[in-house]
Each structure stands twice: as structure tokens, then as C-alpha cells.
Amino acid sequence: MANNRGPSFFLTLLFHLLTISASFVQISSLGFGINYGQIANNLPSPSRVVLLIKSMNVTRIKLYDADPNVLLAFSNSNVQFVVGLGNEYLANMTDPSKAQSWIQQHLQPYLSQTKITCITVGNEVFNTNDTQLIMNLLPAMQSVHGALVNLGLDQQVTVTTAHSFNILSNSYPPSSGSFRQDLLQYIQPLLAFHSQFNSPFLINAYPFFAYKDNPSEVSLSYVLFEPNPGSIDPNTNLNYDNMLYAQIDAVYAAIKMLGHTDIEVRISETGWPSKGDTNEIGASPENAATYNGNLLKRIEQKQGTPANPSVPIDIYVFALFNENLKPGPASERNYGLYYPDGTPVYNIGLQGFLPEMVIASSSNPPSLHGLNSTLLRHAAIQIADHNLNHDIQKLLDGNFASQLRLRTFISWRRIIHHDVASAGDRSSSRSTIPATLRSPLFYRYWLDFRKALNDWARKKRFQANIMDELIRLVKAPIDKKNGILDGNLRKYGSCAVVGNSGILLKSDYGRLIDSHDAVIRLNNARVNNFENKVGKKTTISFVNSNIVHLCARRVGCYCHPYGPHIPIVMYICQAVHFLDFTVCNASHKAPLLVTDPRFDVLCARIVKYYSLKRFVEESGKILDEWGSAHDGALFHYSSGLQAVMLALGICDKVSIFGFGKSASAKHHYHTNQKAELHLHHYEAEYQFYRHLVDRHNPIPFLSDNFNLPPVVLYHLLLPIMFSIFIVTEILG
Structure with a gap:
């Protein structure tokens, strides 16, 4: 794409974007989310991606990890994040203490500045042949949720996992959707978890795969949301004019078959590759533009599926960028809406803009004012504040459960010589203030401590x-x-x-x-x-x-x-x-x-x-x-x-x-x-x-x-x- 804009234009634009309000004030934000994968060595910095996302009017991002650089870059925006715990973490996450440690290190420091609403524990675990990994999935999710409860974050952050559409043994007709028999022993308790804690059931659904494998039997218009006669579900007489909606309702039917009607299905990944290997029929920029363009129009119309017309589809498009280091067939590296340089792979009307990179060098120094503005913005973010605020609240509540707080408290009790329950009394908890304190001196110090800490905070x-x-x-x-x-x-x-x-x-x-x-x-x-x-x-x-x-x-x-x-x-x-x-x-x-x-x-x-x-x-x-x-x-x-x-x-x-x-x-x-x-x-x-x-x-x-x-x-x-x-x- 031709570009005759000089460096001064981009510096001026970058300065303008950096100095306006950090909050994303949007005239009309789009209703879809986007997957921000980073398996590449040529992607723009997260701080530049912030400006691209803002120009696209996107307010939801799904990560496959909890990259601190991304979470920091999006501080004080109104972009909501889904962060991920990779499959390699599942064994450790079954240990509640390790799960809580992970949240305290990778999530809590950013919550005061960045909106994180969900953690996905694992990705397409049931699509692996690793029995131990599959058995670890639910315990890991339970540990992560329990840690959020302990930290007072469970009302802010939900826990779920993303599944491949292959967990269904039958998807046609949609009303007869059912899970694979070999997975029922794992999926049934997983659904109970979703129901209990009101977390969504995530599916990665790709009509592209169905068309690629059977191009002679699957209508291209049907998978691309183009005009077509549709397909009638004989059990419900509902007409489906596209495959994605049929896939969503098949998942709802499979969940209902196991006794649940209170679980929301969301599409955590869907997209279409712009390029593929010679045997990957249908992978082209034209088809990708048609699929994603028509999908975005339906999202904008807040459409529901035929079986759930009042529930707007909830979708994360895959993906933001082409990722040049992804393994597998060529299509895996070509799902992006944008090339790493910010050029659209095809035009679907998003109008996203990625500013040129500003590099500090002696030969081409950036605007001093612009550089200082960026440094000031980053320096004002203190990611340890969330941990500190949480610790303060625990102390004000008399919670000395952590090893450090408890050790300090025990030392303090000894210094002021107040009476406590005998060491042999195991009925009293050491994590909170003992109920048998009798020393008036203790109460005086306790009130002074709370007042000093509260005033300081x-x-x-x-x-x-x-x-x-x-x-x-x-x-x-x-x-x-x-x-x-x-x-x-x-x-x-x-x-x-x-x-x-x-x-x-x-x-x-x-x-x-x-x-x-x-x-x-x-x-x-x-x-x-x-x-x-x-x-x-x-x-x-x-x-x-x-x-x-x-x-x-x-x-x-x-x-x-x-x-x-x-x-x-x-x-x-x-x-x-x-x-x-x-x-x-x-x-x-x-x-x-x-x-x-x-x-x-x-x-x-x-x-x-x-x-x-x-x-x-x-x-x-x-x-x-x-x-x-x-x-x-x-x-x-x-x-x-x-x-x-x-x-x-x-x-x-x-x-x-x-x-x-x-x-x-x-x-x-x-x-x-x-x-x-x-x-x-x-x-x-x-x-x-x-x-x-x-x-x-x-x-x-x-x-x-x-x-x-x-x-x-x-x-x-x-x-x-x-x-x-x-x-x-x-x-x-």
C-alpha cells in the first residue's frame, strides 16, 4: 500500500494520540473481541498495538498468556482482557498455593490499571492425548478460582477453559449436538463448575476446517455467511443460513443433554486464513475478507442464533496479526487481520492504524516533549499498588494469614507481653487475632496501629x-x-x-x-x-x-x-x-x-x-x-x-x-x-x-x-x- 506521509506526520500523530485521555472514549465500539497471539519475531511493540486497537474501536482482547508488557501498555484503557494459563501450567495449578502465587505475581499487580475479566486455564486440553493433562484440567480451574476467592477477586475475574469443536461427537442437526462419549466423565463435572460459578463455556469454532476437508459437500456460501438456501434442523424446523451458528447451537444442545440450560456458550476463536498450503482449499484473502467481514456485520447487528435468538453471539476473532513462527501448515501463520507492519491483509472496513515506530537514536532523535510524555505516562504506573492495597485491607481486617504478616504479629505479641491462648489450644486459628487476648495494652496498640495504617493508606x-x-x-x-x-x-x-x-x-x-x-x-x-x-x-x-x-x-x-x-x-x-x-x-x-x-x-x-x-x-x-x-x-x-x-x-x-x-x-x-x-x-x-x-x-x-x-x-x-x-x- 502506497504511503507518502513523512516522519513528521507520524511524530505529530503519535504525540497527539499519546497526549489525549488514556481512556478510550468511543463513538461506537465494535462488539467483537480479538485474539492477540504473539508467536512471531516481527510484531510491533504492545505500546504501538494500543494505538492500533484504539483506532479499530475494539474493546476486548484475548491473550494466550499474561504478558506483563501487554497488560502494562494497556493501563488506563477500557479494553477488557482475557488472559491465559498455558497447558504447561496445569500440573502446577492443581496446587492451590501455586495457583494463588501465580495470580499474585501475574494478575494482581495490573488489576488496578488494566481490566482483566477472565482467565482461561489451558487451551483445547481435550484435543490432546495426554490423560494426565486432561485429569488436571478441572482441579487446576478449581484452584485458580479458589485463589481468586481468597484474594477477593472472584467477582471481578471468572475462570474457564477453551475447547476445540472436536469435543463434539455429533453436530448435525444442531439440536442433536452431543459430546464425545470418552470425554463425558470429564465434561460433566466441568459443566457443574461453569454452572456453579457462572463462567462461560468457550469453543474454538472454524467452519474453514469443515469446508477444507469436504469442499464438494460443504457449500462455500454457507460457511462464508453469503446468501444460500440454508439448512433445516428436522427436529426444531429452524433454518440455519451459516455453519457457525449451527456449531454454536450444537454446543448448546450438547450441554443441555447433560442437564444444563444455565451456561453461556462463547466463541473464543473463529477466523479464516488468507493463505494456506496447496491442499488447504479455500484459504485465500478473498474468502477470509468475506468470512470476517460478514461475521462482523452480524455481530454489529447483535444477532443471536436460531435456537437462541435473544442472546447476541459473543465472539473473539482469530487473529490480530499474522504470526510467522507458528508451527503447522501455512494457514496457521496467516489468520491475521493485519501484517506485523500494520498493513491490513484485506479490507473489511476496520480502519485500523498502526503508527510508525519512533526510535530514540542520535541520528534521528524523537521529539523531546513526545518522549517525555511517554516516559511520564509509564512512570506513573506503579504495578505493585494492587498488592499493597490488598495487603492493607487484610491487615485492617485483622487477617495475618501470610507467613510474613503472621511472623511480624507473633513478634509483636511477644514484645507487648499480652496473654494469648496456650500453645496447646489448637482450636484457635493463628491466621487472625486470637480471641483470648486480655492485655489492655494490646488493645491500645491495636487501635493505634489501625488508625495509623488507615490514615496512611x-x-x-x-x-x-x-x-x-x-x-x-x-x-x-x-x-x-x-x-x-x-x-x-x-x-x-x-x-x-x-x-x-x-x-x-x-x-x-x-x-x-x-x-x-x-x-x-x-x-x-x-x-x-x-x-x-x-x-x-x-x-x-x-x-x-x-x-x-x-x-x-x-x-x-x-x-x-x-x-x-x-x-x-x-x-x-x-x-x-x-x-x-x-x-x-x-x-x-x-x-x-x-x-x-x-x-x-x-x-x-x-x-x-x-x-x-x-x-x-x-x-x-x-x-x-x-x-x-x-x-x-x-x-x-x-x-x-x-x-x-x-x-x-x-x-x-x-x-x-x-x-x-x-x-x-x-x-x-x-x-x-x-x-x-x-x-x-x-x-x-x-x-x-x-x-x-x-x-x-x-x-x-x-x-x-x-x-x-x-x-x-x-x-x-x-x-x-x-x-x-x-x-x-x-x-x-
Whole structure:
């Protein structure tokens, strides 16, 4: 197809599409779904497919897996997804714990942003000769459904499986449809499952196969929805003018024969190949266009079948793209409506458009604004939020069923010395709060814990101007504890943020660090015996909640390597750590403050932005592949980054020490740890610090009204150049 549109046109169009509302506002969305298979090595990125799907006005997609790149790309759209568990997963899915783990890892992280309505467990299992696989099907479906119930998702996500039409032994006439005798022992309980949980029965139906195998007996017009006399069912006197409707009603009849009239039949796959081998009669672009074009017209008319005229047919067309790596005959690789470059294989009026790929390169750089818009959109998606929200709700409900929550709770009970049921009493569950607690102290802590967690959860949202509130949220409580009550909220004049990198052992910054008005240290790093390197002054101890969790095990919740009067500011790694905060806060002489969740959200977005930016620039890969390189569900900023962000909000000048790495240096100056934590992206954070220093690049997500203080970076070993960038004087 000729195309004389230049690159500027596509950049302009891409920018326009990316900056309009993320929700798909449609004038008239089509009623069919589409199968998005990916057995190919030449397909467009999921982020480009989003725009194609949007231009097609399609709102339902069926996947054969739970590809995180696809689910992430479709965040904040109104496209509904069916995701798949391949046959290779069935044996593991019979284990309820493994089924729940799969959902927590592959489904839950995306549910807050992407609409996932169904899981297909296996595909055409009864069409295999694997008896064990067949026997595993229903137990796997039951385990997956049970896991959804446990996670409170069963009203949102249904469970089913897709079948080949070959599970029927008879399909003519449609009213006499019946299942194969050898499968009845498996299908009968499967139907009971569908009936009990109101999930659909899925069939992959291809009239093409019937025509290919018997072209002399099967009318081409009949299978292509073209005008024809039709076929009369002698039992019902109903006329069928196409084979697909006859196949659907045959499945309904087979289900009814086993005693069920309450199960909906949906077509999970149907289509027609545009090309085939020489013996695949009927495979042509003309026939494919006729079949799919006429099918879409009937879907648009909301037609039902002759036996169920009031139930509109529910169909997923196969497939979105031709897939060049699919095994089997040539037809298997040619069911797509589109070629991988976005060109329609044939015209059926869908008007889909796939924009040209925009590649970041020195020879042809993309629009800076357009690239930033894309990065900002991706950085705003925090796929771990769904797990966090679920965990918070469980804790507020008193559910400590997980091993981690239970272990924390048991430790907490021991610390506050309340009475519980005896260890020999097996009648009480260890997964919820014991009913025999008698200590008034426990109830006081329990109420304080719920209030703190609930307040924190309610405030967890993005707020760009939260930096302007850090003086009130952090410095004011510290000043009050120190007896500074003049009511004039002033920033610290100069602050040193001291990281824990082993490169500090090659410096003598102790005196320089102590000369600052305030010194912020990280995660209880020792200063004893390191005074010449890191100084000895501490104004704020900044820690992650794992540190306080360890401190909570000690008598009196001792967590004061710098002295009991040094305030502690901590960010929450896990919601259950509010238990530790509640107990330790009561015993601390100095303030123990939890970072505002709005501040946490801001930090998370900034570091993800820089991680995405660095990933694209260094790897040359598309944004959709970032998740596999950095585990999206676990990815998190470091304590150091948030400590620097805190200093930006409460200090007039900021100096940064001990951030960086060297092949010859330990990871931390005070421990023997060598390896980095993979949930952080340190190089991306270093790039952020350099931008704070040079001030030539805007910082994403910060309010335009926030004035960044001068920042100096001391002794940063650049990770790429392996050279040392040293600033020897304080700005000022």
C-alpha cells in the first residue's frame, strides 16, 4: 500500500494520540473481541498495538498468556482482557498455593490499571492425548478460582477453559449436538463448575476446517455467511443460513443433554486464513475478507442464533496479526487481520492504524516533549499498588494469614507481653487475632496501629506540591521536640546526606560532613571508628521500615546507634511494619516519623522515570521491555534517594556524600556486602543526582513552583566512565 506521509506526520500523530485521555472514549465500539497471539519475531511493540486497537474501536482482547508488557501498555484503557494459563501450567495449578502465587505475581499487580475479566486455564486440553493433562484440567480451574476467592477477586475475574469443536461427537442437526462419549466423565463435572460459578463455556469454532476437508459437500456460501438456501434442523424446523451458528447451537444442545440450560456458550476463536498450503482449499484473502467481514456485520447487528435468538453471539476473532513462527501448515501463520507492519491483509472496513515506530537514536532523535510524555505516562504506573492495597485491607481486617504478616504479629505479641491462648489450644486459628487476648495494652496498640495504617493508606496518592509541605511534616515535629517553638518554619541552612557506599573509605570527608547544619544518615550505618571518613554528627536518622522492624525485636525497641535523642524518619516498605512503628513510637524519646505517602509516590515516580529513560537510552529496547529487565512488582527507590529528596525539601543547600560505586570498593563502607539489591536501579538514581547538580534538566513530576536548592555531589564514581567526579567546595 502506497504511503507518502513523512516522519513528521507520524511524530505529530503519535504525540497527539499519546497526549489525549488514556481512556478510550468511543463513538461506537465494535462488539467483537480479538485474539492477540504473539508467536512471531516481527510484531510491533504492545505500546504501538494500543494505538492500533484504539483506532479499530475494539474493546476486548484475548491473550494466550499474561504478558506483563501487554497488560502494562494497556493501563488506563477500557479494553477488557482475557488472559491465559498455558497447558504447561496445569500440573502446577492443581496446587492451590501455586495457583494463588501465580495470580499474585501475574494478575494482581495490573488489576488496578488494566481490566482483566477472565482467565482461561489451558487451551483445547481435550484435543490432546495426554490423560494426565486432561485429569488436571478441572482441579487446576478449581484452584485458580479458589485463589481468586481468597484474594477477593472472584467477582471481578471468572475462570474457564477453551475447547476445540472436536469435543463434539455429533453436530448435525444442531439440536442433536452431543459430546464425545470418552470425554463425558470429564465434561460433566466441568459443566457443574461453569454452572456453579457462572463462567462461560468457550469453543474454538472454524467452519474453514469443515469446508477444507469436504469442499464438494460443504457449500462455500454457507460457511462464508453469503446468501444460500440454508439448512433445516428436522427436529426444531429452524433454518440455519451459516455453519457457525449451527456449531454454536450444537454446543448448546450438547450441554443441555447433560442437564444444563444455565451456561453461556462463547466463541473464543473463529477466523479464516488468507493463505494456506496447496491442499488447504479455500484459504485465500478473498474468502477470509468475506468470512470476517460478514461475521462482523452480524455481530454489529447483535444477532443471536436460531435456537437462541435473544442472546447476541459473543465472539473473539482469530487473529490480530499474522504470526510467522507458528508451527503447522501455512494457514496457521496467516489468520491475521493485519501484517506485523500494520498493513491490513484485506479490507473489511476496520480502519485500523498502526503508527510508525519512533526510535530514540542520535541520528534521528524523537521529539523531546513526545518522549517525555511517554516516559511520564509509564512512570506513573506503579504495578505493585494492587498488592499493597490488598495487603492493607487484610491487615485492617485483622487477617495475618501470610507467613510474613503472621511472623511480624507473633513478634509483636511477644514484645507487648499480652496473654494469648496456650500453645496447646489448637482450636484457635493463628491466621487472625486470637480471641483470648486480655492485655489492655494490646488493645491500645491495636487501635493505634489501625488508625495509623488507615490514615496512611487514605493519603497515598500523587501530589506534585508535597515537597513544599516537608518542612511542616518533618522539620516542624523535630523542632518542637527540641524546644524550638517560635512558629517560624525555617529550613536547615545546609544539609549533608551521607550515603553508605564503600567509596567513602577512600575519602576523609568527616570534618566537612560535620560542618553542615544538619546531617542525614541512612539505615543506622555505624559511625564509630569511621569518624574521619563519614563524620560523627547526626541530625536525622533516615531508615526504611525493615530497620525498625529489626529494632522492634529488641528490649525497649532500641534503634538508636546515634543516641536516643536523634529523630528517626522512615519510609514504609511493607504495610505490616506499622505494627513495629506503633510499638516503637511509644517508647522513643525522639520523634519517630513515617514519610508522607504522597512523598513516597512522588519518589517512586521520579526514580521510575529515570530508570525507564536510562533503559531506553542504553539498551535501545522499547519501553515495554523494561518490566522484564527490572521486576516491576518489586522495583523500588533506595533509601538514599528518598533521603536526598527529603533534604531538597527541608534544606537551603544540599551536599551528597557516599553515593556511587567502584569495582574495588565494598557496597557499604560499614559491612562486607558486595552485591547491590536488584530491586533498585542505582545508575538511574545517579543520573537523577547529576541532574540536581547541573540544573540543566527539568526534574519530572516536581511542581513548577518548587525551588530546587543548590546541590553538590562529592566523590561520585560514575558507573559508566569509571572516573571520579569530585567537587571540592560548597556552593554558596
